[in-house]
Amino acid sequence: MNPFEYTRAGSIPEAVVAVSGEPNACFVAGGTNLIDLWKYDLTHPDRLVDVNGLNTDKPVTERPDGGVRLSAFATNATTAWHPIIETRYPLLSKAIGAGASGQIRNMATNGGNLLQRTRCYYFYEPQAPCNKRTPGSGCGALTGYNRIHAILGQSDSCIAVFPSDMCVALAALKVVVQVSGPQGDRVIPFSEFHRLPGDHPEQDNTLQPGELITAIDLPEEGFAQNYSYLKLRDRHSYAFALVSVATGLILEGDRIQEARIALGGVAHKPWRIPEAEGFLIGKPATRESFAGAADILLEGAKGYAHNSFKIDLAKRAIIRNGLMALSPDTQLPGARPSA
Numbered sequence: 001m002n003p004f005e006y007t008r009a010g011s012i013p014e015a016v017v018a019v020s021g022e023p024n025a026c027f028v029a030g031g032t033n034l035i036d037l038w039k040y041d042l043t044h045p046d047r048l049v050d051v052n053g054l055n056t057d058k059p060v061t062e063r064p065d066g067g068v069r070l071s072a073f074a075t076n077a078t079t080a081w082h083p084i085i086e087t088r089y090p091l092l093s094k095a096i097g098a099g100a101s102g103q104i105r106n107m108a109t110n111g112g113n114l115l116q117r118t119r120c121y122y123f124y125e126p127q128a129p130c131n132k133r134t135p136g137s138g139c140g141a142l143t144g145y146n147r148i149h150a151i152l153g154q155s156d157s158c159i160a161v162f163p164s165d166m167c168v169a170l171a172a173l174k175v176v177v178q179v180s181g182p183q184g185d186r187v188i189p190f191s192e193f194h195r196l197p198g199d200h201p202e203q204d205n206t207l208q209p210g211e212l213i214t215a216i217d218l219p220e221e222g223f224a225q226n227y228s229y230l231k232l233r234d235r236h237s238y239a240f241a242l243v244s245v246a247t248g249l250i251l252e253g254d255r256i257q258e259a260r261i262a263l264g265g266v267a268h269k270p271w272r273i274p275e276a277e278g279f280l281i282g283k284p285a286t287r288e289s290f291a292g293a294a295d296i297l298l299e300g301a302k303g304y305a306h307n308s309f310k311i312d313l314a315k316r317a318i319i320r321n322g323l324m325a326l327s328p329d330t331q332l333p334g335a336r337p338s339a
Contacts, residue, residue, distance in 0.1 A: 001038055005047040009054060012180050012214055018049040020182050020210045027051050027212055029073060030107040032100075033116040040124050042117075042133060051212065055109075060084050066220035072111030072178075072213040076166065077102070079110055089222035090328065091248055094229040095169035101238045111213035114167060114177065114193065117204060118160040118268075119240055121145065131157045132201040139201075147306040148242065151314070152298070153267040158201030159304065162194060162269050163240045169229060171262035171270035172246040175218050181211030194269035201268070223248025223260065228324035228331060230317055231264075241265035243314045245321040249285065256280045261293060261322075266301075266314055273297050290322035291315070 009015035019025040025047040028034055037043040051073060059074030060082045068088065070079055079085055080096035100108065122128040122140035129138035141149050141159050149159040170190055177188045194205050207213075226249040233239040244264035250257040259280040263271040276296035283289040294315040301311045324331060 002044045002046075004045055006050065007047060008050045008052075012054060012212065015049050015051050015054065015212055016180055016182060016210055018047070019212075022047055023209070025049060029109040029112050030075065031112075032104050032108045033112065037117060041126060042124070063217070068218045068222075069178075070110050070216040070218065072215055073109055075106055076100075076108045076110065076113060077105040080105065088224055089169075089173065089218060091172065091223055091227040091229055091246055092166070092169040092218070094227075094331070095165045095244075095246055098229060098231045098244070099165035110166070110216055113164055114170075114213060114216075115205065115207075116164060119163050120149070120160040123160060132160060132197075135200070135202050142304070145306055146304045148240070148265075149304065149307050150267050151301045151303050151307060151310045152263075152271050153196045153269065154302070155197045155199070155201070157199055158197035158268065160197070160201065161265055161267060162204075163265075164270070165229075165231060165241065165244060165264060167194070168244050168262050168264035168270045169246045170216065171272045172248050172260040173218055173222065174260070175216050177213060178215040178217060179207065179211045180214050181208055183208070185214075187217075191272065197268045221250075221258075223250065225328075226251055226325045227328055228321045230321040230324065232313060232317055243310055243317050245314075245317045247318075247321045247325045249322075249325050251285060251326075254284050256283055256285050256289070259293070261297060261318065263297065263314060263318070266310060271297070273299075285322070285326055287319055287323065290319040293322070294318035 007018050024045055026045045028048045029051050055073035057071050059071050059078045061069045063069055076096050080093045086093045122130045123132050128140040131139055139158055150161050175190045177193050195203055228247050231241045231244040233241050241264050246262045248260040259277045276293040279296055280293050303311055
């Protein structure tokens with residue numbers, strides 16, 4: 001680890017000023033991903049700007065428009081088990097509870113969750129080619145061991161996947177991200193926050209230099225009656241998803257009035273195709289309907305030597321999760337914190 005300066009910000013404007021014009025300065029909150037990246041020699045900040053002191057607002061606040069605001073500086077655990085989130089946005093609570101471990105959820109912040117980087121083996125291996133780590137060096141995963149890698153939205157430059165569980169639920173909920181930066185405040189729709197790799201896989205998101213995530217705004221509709229989060233992985237805890245699915249439904253009788261479906265573990269960003277949701281409107285909530293939506297969601301999916309199984313796995317997961325959303329009370333309880 002390299003020598004660095006440490007600054008503790010007393011306000012959002014102060015934090016933004018502290019990193020402005022400093023290309024190797026970065027914000028730190030929980031640090032659960034940053035410290036890993038630093039230890040693996042993947043980042044070399046000259047200055048850390050600690051934003052933990054900005055966690056002065058309530059972690060969850062009801063807004064006048066009926067929606068809810070999440071503080072970017074609140075921890076994942078505080079957010080997941082907040083009564084408003086458990087009651088009105090149980091899909092989000094379930095997704096957060098499926099991620100990482102209890103210890104990490106107690107440290108990791110909401111803003112940091114959006115910014116975590118891929119867990120691709122080749123990204124973390126300094127001797128391997130990786131366009132995300134060293135642009136122009138190639139993608140070792142293309143012809144290497146690619147079992148955990150992308151089947152959708154990938155490019156010849158990168159087939160890494162985005163690892164978050166929380167963000168899959170946020171994609172299904174159609175949230176917006178509040179940021180502050182040198183040019184002022186702005187709002188980013190969640191669908192535009194993360195990037196597909198294209199020719200620049202080193203760019204994970206659309207934040208501008210010096211911008212800080214300050215809040216995440218949830219809409220009024222949280223799909224509290226019919227929802228499910230399904231995470232398929234190699235072991236039950238502390239493992240990233242091979243495929244995950246967040247599903248929210250509004251039903252009128254046995255017909256689907258509104259639907260949201262987002263996938264994790266399959267692309268460089270949470271994967272959501274509005275046309276698949278539109279396909280379900282007015283249709284009965286059956287296996288056949290969800291299978292049709294899955295075909296739209298997975299159109300153009302491409303596997304590689306070790307991960308072609310993900311295509312069929314994803315289709316089965318979408319169907320299964322849609323049916324699970326019809327009876328949320330049959331789902332396993334989330335990993336609640338110990339007393």
